[in-house]
Amino acid sequence: MASAKWYVAHTYSGYENKVMTDIQKTVDNRGMHDVIQEIRVPMEEVIEMKDNQKKVVERKIYPGYVMIKMIMTDESWYVVRNTRGVTGFVGPGSSPVPLTPEEVESMGLEHTTVSLDFEVGDHMRVKYGPLEGFVGVITEIQMDKKKVRAKVSMFGRDTDVELEFNQVEALA
Structure with a gap:
């Protein structure tokens, strides 16, 4: 059906x-x-x-x-x-x-629950997008926006970036 x-x-x-x-x-x-x-x-x-x-x-x-x-x-x-x-x-x-x-x-008719396998302070890698392959540390998790903020090392300096949940994978 x-x-x-x-x-x-x-x-x-x-x-x-x-x-x-x-x-x-x-x-x-x-x-x-x-x-x-x-x-x-x-x-x-x-x-x-x-x-x-x-x-x-x-x-x-x-x-x-x-x-x-x-x-x-x-x-x-x-x-x-x-x-x-x-x-x-x-x-x-x-x-x-x-x-x-x-x-x-x-519209708020249904809410999908998201389970994350990472938390603030965890090391992560960007899976896709312009920053694909970059590695960083998660500094903030925004559940309402489904985004994370992270410090990513670019050209020798830490840069704050905002990424979608599905762009990020935790590093073991």
């Missing part, structure tokens, strides 16, 4: 939560949990000032859109497309286009 991918359904503005609830009810009623696996309206907390009072409110990150993790079949397409408030899927014409893994990650 195909794996589920994230799709984006366009809705009337203000109907996002209603659409999410209605799709969830249909999934429950029809027993489609294996096909339509997750439905989300991404939210963020924002501080608003009102009458000189700070107030934390939830705001939709993508107004007018609902994110749905599903296996695209005729039935799943039909269920989402015919939910009241849905105007269509994001994609050319009537063919929905799934989000790329990079889009899913950047």
Whole structure:
């Protein structure tokens, strides 16, 4: 069976939560949990000032859109497309286009956990890129950016560089 991918359904503005609830009810009623696996309206907390009072409110990150993790079949397409408030899927014409893994990650829909085999102070080698083959010492690990900072010896002097996790390998 195909794996589920994230799709984006366009809705009337203000109907996002209603659409999410209605799709969830249909999934429950029809027993489609294996096909339509997750439905989300991404939210963020924002501080608003009102009458000189700070107030934390939830705001939709993508107004007018609902994110749905599903296996695209005729039935799943039909269920989402015919939910009241849905105007269509994001994609050319009537063919929905799934989000790329990079889009899913950047939208915060799924977080991939990264296990590193190095830590600050470890010696490392650059595997590819303009600094391929250079050796250095890791000075900082930035988990949120998936990057490391390192001191690399170039032309007899230490130089600070920033590299992607996958560009670096620990030296034994």
